[in-house]
Amino acid sequence: MREAVVSFKDFSFKYKHQQEATLHDINLDIYRGEKILILGPSGCGKSTLANCINGLIPFSYPGTITGSLTVAGLQTQQSSLFELSKHVGTVQQDSDAQFVGLSVGEDIAFSLENQSMPRSEMLPIVDEAARIVDMERFLTHPPFDLSGGQKQKVALAGILHDAEEILLFDEPLASLDPAMGMTAVDLIDKIHKESGKTIIIIEHRLEDVLYRHVDRILLINDGRIVKDCTPDEMLYSGVLKIYGVREPLYIAALENAGVRFEEGEHLDDIEKIDIDRYRDAVLSEFARSKPYTVGEKGKVVVEVENVDFQYNPDHKVLENVSLTIREGEKLAIVGKNGAGKSTLAKLLCGIIRPISGTIRINGENYLSMSIKEIGQLIGYVMQNPNQMLVKDMIMDEITLALQLNEFPEELIKQRAEETLKMTGLYPMRNWPVSALSYGQKKRVTIASILALQPDVIILDEPTAGQDYRHYTEIMRFLDDLNKNYGKTIVFITHDMHLAIEYTDRALVFADGKLIADDFVYKVLSDKDIIERANLKETSLVLLARKVGLDPEEFIRHFIEREREERENG
């Protein structure tokens, strides 16, 4: 008989200040040593579920609980946050905020310090934990020197050393580039195998988590568990799409080819699928692909020529970068963290200027323009909408840029109206900004930039931390701006799905150099570029190879087919 370490019985939870319950009738047993993935769209209650397990609910976020929850033999309501923290270790989503120490060693030691453990006992434990996550050479490094992935590792090390039998990961991949994400998934798997601890992962990037074996997947929607089964059964059932969770690409590609999987088939790993059986289906579907036609090229809007940039003399952030951006294009700037992506965006907006080389906007050298003037040609949307919203009302937020630029009253009214209609915010124009969801806020920030009617809009990680449904909503909206209003859209992202589905061209950066400027499908089938830019080979490449097709052509076909489907509804 397996022993349940987490046991929900008829459990419901309602936050103190909310009208309706966030979790309903949860009945769930998680057994010792299991590795579980909790999936579901944003706002479905999966983070709430996690916070119930680690004790933040009800101790930090009060509310009403009905039913019971037992964690490691403790009734959570009768226990305390501290008591629970001995049994449950949590790695949170924000790898930056949870790094509370001033060095790697200190942060790993934080919970030991809080237990008043003598330093002499602490040292070997910290060293061992750092060794497991491969950070032992960084013990004295301050957080300011670390990448997001490294901070995540430190956070993991910080909960490893306790007697904690349950490790909880709340969206661990959210801020990592694809290669770092793979490392993180691998590391979690290694710890699971070596320590036998119970692992609970909350994520919506299903394919990335399935890179390593998972015992069971829970699908949550509207605060209820809608499916609780093995990954194979989950993929076979086909319910993921209904609940706005993205299927792995190889599954989508096989389904496109009309493949019907068999019950009990191993689907969670492409290596285990008997591709031979589906080869004909894939080939015949591929045969229907249309020959590629190069679309008409718009006029050049931005020209970057041999640009160098550096913050301090001994380290070039960008080196000899040349590129052009044309009207009506959609392109992705990809590459690992710190490769120079955001520096390029800042250069384009004129916030920083090149050390050497030239940038021309509409043919004019932009050195003669002020940031304000450039802002009317190139708009920049930051990752976190909260960093951009300053006004209480949507209408005020949208007119702000126009007022700052001292447009005449008449024109402000007219532009604001146009923008509101363009972005579908017109019915909400008099709403307070605080009443909006994250996705709606994002839309308002884009609208506030659009009001100036720039030719180019640069968006920094537009889909970070959002589930497939919201993500699709935002991307469709941007697609629409691109198609119907001819706006050039530039994404800075490490989300390969986004790059594949919504852009035509990818600019790949590695160590300050532009290493590729090509069609997305070409970039993603080039092993060398993938490695240098910390990207990840998509499962489509593997599938193509197994079937015996050219990966490049296969990805192109897949992209086109997905787009067609999207356009047809």
Add this chain to the structure above:
Amino acid sequence: MDSFGKRLFIALTPGKTFLDRLQGKTKIRLFFAFILILVATWDMRILFPILIISIIGLISIKPEWKTVRGLTIFTLLMNLFNLFLIWVVSPNYGYSQVGATTVLVRFTETYILSAETLWYFLVRLTKFMATFFVSLTFIQCITPSEMAAGLYGVGIPYKISTVVSLAFRYIPEIARDFNEIKISMQARGLELDSRKSSLITRLKQNVLILVPLIIVSFDRVGNIADAMDLRGYGRMKTRTYYAEHELTKGDRIINIVNVLLYAGFIAIVVVRIVSHREFLIWAPWVK
């Protein structure tokens, strides 16, 4: 190593010299001992040795000369200017402090330069520069974590010392947020150039940066609080510190020095109370 640390003259990673390797607790005790004595006395026989010791201390930790030099010159000039102003306002100020007037140069009837005034200025300058060097040495040789650990070590509640280390941890993040928000507002048309908009408009527009900064910072504070709760912060009445290493030989030596220094401080205070000197400052030639 990191630009933030350099800018604030603080080290985030511990150094390797004798003073660097002391415990945070020892460093704090030593610092306060010197500061108390420096506040308590105007006696050149005590001040001058401390000045020399503080300069030796500073040299011993091998600081970055570029930053130290600039700051030292600035402090020195400010002090000299201050003294000059005192002289301009009351040329025979030395009399009130030392109790005699030995004229060295007479410019006009009132404007004289006396040996006592010069002596007073020299004492005052020594006192201030010693305080400056002691503080500079202290700040340069202690990391924020050692400071937190040290404060806890000398009896300050750990919740307060946590505030110290958290401030150092998150101030640069807030500065970065501020910069990013400023940039995005500039691109939307915010004019921060002093040549193009008036001070009032610029102040008003700075509020536009503060609103999102406050909201983003509050989000961050919430996350930090959760992270600390989840790792058992505040679970117990006591706490230990990873950054506070075990007592070394150096610590034992300095702790003896500390005891002597505090005894010296008490002696100075007692002597001042008992002796009832009419004038504040001792000068070798004034009886």
